[in-house]
Amino acid sequence: MQPDTFHALHLAPGTTLHEALARLDATAQGILLVTDDQGRLLRTVTDGDLRRAALAGTPSTAPLSALPTAHAPHTVNLQASQRDVLALMDAQRIDHVPVVDAAGRAVDLVTRRELSQRVYLSSPHLGDDEVALVQEAFASNWIAPLGPHVDAFERELAALVGVQHAAATSSGTAGLHLGLRLLGVGPGDVVLCSSLTFVASANPIKQLGATPVFIDSEPESWNMSPQALTTALAALRAQGITPKAAVVVNLYGQSAEMNTIVPLLEQYGVPMLEDAAESLGATYRGRPSGSFGRLAVFSFNGNKIITTSGGGMLVGNDAALIAHARALSTQAREPARHYEHHEDGYNYRLSNVLAGIGRGQLRVLEQRVQSRRAVFAQYRQALAGVPGLRWMAEPEGHRSTRWLSAFVLEGEGALARRDALLDFLERHNVEARPVWKPMHLQPLYAGCHYVPHAPAATGAVPSLASSPPSAGSPRGPTHDVSRALFEGGVCLPSGSNMNAAQRERVCALVVRGLELMVQTA
Numbered sequence: 001m002q003p004d005t006f007h008a009l010h011l012a013p014g015t016t017l018h019e020a021l022a023r024l025d026a027t028a029q030g031i032l033l034v035t036d037d038q039g040r041l042l043r044t045v046t047d048g049d050l051r052r053a054a055l056a057g058t059p060s061t062a063p064l065s066a067l068p069t070a071h072a073p074h075t076v077n078l079q080a081s082q083r084d085v086l087a088l089m090d091a092q093r094i095d096h097v098p099v100v101d102a103a104g105r106a107v108d109l110v111t112r113r114e115l116s117q118r119v120y121l122s123s124p125h126l127g128d129d130e131v132a133l134v135q136e137a138f139a140s141n142w143i144a145p146l147g148p149h150v151d152a153f154e155r156e157l158a159a160l161v162g163v164q165h166a167a168a169t170s171s172g173t174a175g176l177h178l179g180l181r182l183l184g185v186g187p188g189d190v191v192l193c194s195s196l197t198f199v200a201s202a203n204p205i206k207q208l209g210a211t212p213v214f215i216d217s218e219p220e221s222w223n224m225s226p227q228a229l230t231t232a233l234a235a236l237r238a239q240g241i242t243p244k245a246a247v248v249v250n251l252y253g254q255s256a257e258m259n260t261i262v263p264l265l266e267q268y269g270v271p272m273l274e275d276a277a278e279s280l281g282a283t284y285r286g287r288p289s290g291s292f293g294r295l296a297v298f299s300f301n302g303n304k305i306i307t308t309s310g311g312g313m314l315v316g317n318d319a320a321l322i323a324h325a326r327a328l329s330t331q332a333r334e335p336a337r338h339y340e341h342h343e344d345g346y347n348y349r350l351s352n353v354l355a356g357i358g359r360g361q362l363r364v365l366e367q368r369v370q371s372r373r374a375v376f377a378q379y380r381q382a383l384a385g386v387p388g389l390r391w392m393a394e395p396e397g398h399r400s401t402r403w404l405s406a407f408v409l410e411g412e413g414a415l416a417r418r419d420a421l422l423d424f425l426e427r428h429n430v431e432a433r434p435v436w437k438p439m440h441l442q443p444l445y446a447g448c449h450y451v452p453h454a455p456a457a458t459g460a461v462p463s464l465a466s467s468p469p470s471a472g473s474p475r476g477p478t479h480d481v482s483r484a485l486f487e488g489g490v491c492l493p494s495g496s497n498m499n500a501a502q503r504e505r506v507c508a509l510v511v512r513g514l515e516l517m518v519q520t521a
């Protein structure tokens with residue numbers, strides 16, 4: 001329902017039955033809201049009400065107030081969940097539920113049609129070849145892990161990303177764990193990591209016994225702040241610490257600022273593990289994302305731009321490292337007739353069946369990138385007039401896949417407005433999510449060091465080796481970019497398989513949801 005359509009549902013009690021019928025026809029929602037001059041909901045009017053009035057001989061020139069008094073309309077308040085609305089619809093056998101604010105004003109309408117058609121954040125989107133490729137695996141009895149699809153999937157992905165070697169893994173997380181281990185990360189080491197990311201970027205650091213130091217985002221692109229990275233590297237060096245690795249995340253389909261980050265890490269002798277789980281298909285200055293790190297990891301989880309239902313890939317140009325990754329991912333068996341082991345390995349290999357799906361998905365990757373970018377373009381155009389909303393930027397030299405379309409609400413009370421918008425969208429059966437909650441704000445990583453984009457107000461170099469920062473450390477909230485992105489940030493449904501009607505529905509709802517917030521503030 002367009003924002004204008006919602007407003008057109010409101011009629012004054014003096015409106016004639018004839019006008020009401022015409023409005024019902026024009027708005028096509030099956031319901032009208034009769035409101036007083038304050039916008040308070042007096043009653044609803046449906047097709048049935050008008051039909052019964054006509055049969056009873058009420059002239060079409062009579063006002064709506066001449067209709068027989070209805071029972072008080074069934075409504076919910078602004079705190080109601082989608083489940084509350086559905087329960088009311090089922091209990092009362094109705095298909096429309098107006099939402100009223102504390103003053104009794106009709107501020108929203110939920111329809112059963114919406115509740116039967118959920119719009120997902122990012123759902124799998126299969127191409128034409130996957131089934132045949134999986135059938136091939138069945139026909140040739142390559143159901144075990146390892147097999148021709150795995151080898152081909154590795155070759156094809158490596159070629160696409162422009163790297164020499166690739167090892168398919170059971171998940172992106174497994175790939176990150178292997179990658180860090182191959183870079184020699186172990187107990188007592190320090191590993192730098194983007195703070196604004198999914199928890200899987202950081203967990204393997206902890207699981208290997210190392211200590212993460214989290215790095216803030218920069219405000220434009222939301223990716224790792226080169227400024228904060230510089231501060232962290234200098235502060236650690238001052239204490240004689242060289243980080244063992246840096247996990248640099250490419251967020252929501254867009255590469256980090258590699259022109260500054262790569263030389264900076266090289267200067268300090270810190271190898272980069274590029275977390276490209278969200279950026280397959282993106283480029284940075286013409287080079288594919290995932291080709292910048294000493295090692296890089298992709299994910300084929302169900303919500304990613306292409307999927308194998310679950311899977312990942314560790315890539316790099318060092319043949320020995322990737323060969324070692326393959327060995328570690330298959331229990332690190334030594335070449336012997338019996339089972340001989342010198343290293344502790346993992347069961348981290350991708351199955352041949354899933355690799356078949358992956359090969360099919362790779363063939364449609366560029367189409368998926370274009371579709372997601374088109375979704376983003378439509379959002380940006382539709383929401384261009386909405387104040388206080390800033391999209392994740394695509395700076396010069398970047399080509400983002402727009403894996404997720406994300407914006408941040410700016411200004412006072414962003415967190416409350418974000419939550420109100422997410423509640424509103426959820427009530428209309430639209431799955432939207434907050435931007436990742438940064439790692440330095442996660443209870444799991446409480447006490448870990450964090451380097452914000454702008455230096456602390458005192459200008460002092462933060463001590464990173466000793467105890468965690470005290471609660472009163474001089475870091476104004478305005479320095480903490482990733483926190484602000486989390487508090488005001490929203491990811492909208494971005495699937496490549498969303499149809500035009502779904503996209504329009506989400507656009508209209510976002511406009512109306514934000515408008516409602518101003519209205520009820």
Ligand SMILES: *Cc1c(COP(=O)(O)O)cnc(C)c1O
Binds near residue numbers: 171249275310
């Ligand atoms: C999805 C994701 C991962 C983890 O990948 P899985 O395949 O789900 O294990 C890691 N890092 C980031 C940034 C991700 O978005």
